[in-house]
Amino acid sequence: IRYRPISNESVMFSNLETGNINAAEVLSPNDIPAAKSNSSLIYKQVPALSFFGVMLNTKVAPLSNVHVRKAIEWGVNRDEIVNSVLKGVGVVAQGPISPSSWAFSSSIAPYSYNINNAKSELAQAGMSSVSFTLLIPSGSPLNSQEAQFIQSELQPAGITVNIKQETFATLLSDTDSHNFQGALLGWSGRPDPDGNMYSWFHTGGGFNSMQYSNPQVDSLLEAARASSDQSTRTSDYQQAETLILQDGSYVFINHGVSIQASTNNIKNFPLLPTGILEFTNVYLGS
Known part of the structure; x- marks a missing residue:
C-alpha cells in the first residue's frame, strides 16, 4: 500500500478518474456527483461522528x-x-x-x-x-x-x-x-x-x-x-x-460524512464513521 499526498482535492479526483490512484478519502463537494455517476468508481459515504x-x-x-x-x-x-x-455532503444534526x-x-x-x-x-x-x-x-x-x-x-x-x-x-x-x-x-x-x-x-x-x-x-x-x-x-x-x-x-x-471513492477493482475496503482506514481484508481484484 502506497500513500500519495495530494493537497488539491480536484487534482486528487482527476488522478482517481484516470487510475493514477486507486482510492481517495477526501473529495471536493463539487466532484462528488461525478464520482457517484462514474461507473468505473465505487462511491460510499456514511455519517461521521463529527459535529x-x-x-x-x-x-x-x-x-x-x-x-x-x-x-x-x-x-x-x-x-x-x-x-x-x-452540496449534500453532510447530515443535518x-x-x-x-x-x-x-x-x-x-x-x-x-x-x-x-x-x-x-x-x-x-x-x-x-x-x-x-x-x-x-x-x-x-x-x-x-x-x-x-x-x-x-x-x-x-x-x-x-x-x-x-x-x-x-x-x-x-x-x-x-x-x-x-x-x-x-x-x-x-x-x-x-x-x-x-x-x-x-x-x-x-x-x-x-x-x-x-x-x-x-x-x-x-x-x-x-x-x-x-x-x-x-x-x-x-x-x-x-x-x-x-x-x-x-x-x-x-x-x-451538521455532522460530517466519511467519504470513500475507489476504483471498482478495490475489494473489501470498509468505510468507517471514524474515518480510520482499515486495510486488513482489502485486496486488488480484476
Whole structure:
C-alpha cells in the first residue's frame, strides 16, 4: 500500500478518474456527483461522528439570555445549509450524537427552521431585535459561505450577525479565553459519546468555551462516564442531549460524512464513521 499526498482535492479526483490512484478519502463537494455517476468508481459515504455549528458564549450579552440563544436556534435553516452550501455532503444534526453512534436517538426533536418561533423567543427575551458578532476561520470559502447563509437566515427574525474572520490560531485563542460572542467551530468526533459531550458540555470542560453550565447535564455525563452498562449510558446521554438542546449553547448544524471513492477493482475496503482506514481484508481484484 502506497500513500500519495495530494493537497488539491480536484487534482486528487482527476488522478482517481484516470487510475493514477486507486482510492481517495477526501473529495471536493463539487466532484462528488461525478464520482457517484462514474461507473468505473465505487462511491460510499456514511455519517461521521463529527459535529459542526456555532458556539454561543452563554456569559456574554445578549447571548447570556437563553431566549436569544433559542431564537438563533430556530432561525438557522440547517437543511438549506447542508443542501446548498455543503452540496449534500453532510447530515443535518440534531445534537452532538451522530446517527452513526450507538447512543443516537431518532426521537429527540431537533430545532427546525421557524422564523415565527425565533421572533417569539426574542419577544420572551424582551427584545424585537438583537445583534452579535460571529467569528469564523479565515481562508475558507466554505466557512464564509456558511456564515453568510446564517447571516441572511437570521435577519428576518430581527437578528443581525456581524461576521468577523480570524486566523484559526487567533480564533482558538479568543474562544479559549471566552473573548467572543459566537464562533463557527466544529469537532472531529469520537467513537464513545463521552468524547463528544463531556469536554464540551460539562461545567468547566476543556472545550466548553461557551461557559455552559447545567447541574443536571453534569450529573448525567458523570453517571454515564462511571457506568459500563451501554443501555444505562445511552439513556444518560440522550437525557443530557435533550437538556443541552433546550439550553441552546451550541447551534448544531451538521455532522460530517466519511467519504470513500475507489476504483471498482478495490475489494473489501470498509468505510468507517471514524474515518480510520482499515486495510486488513482489502485486496486488488480484476
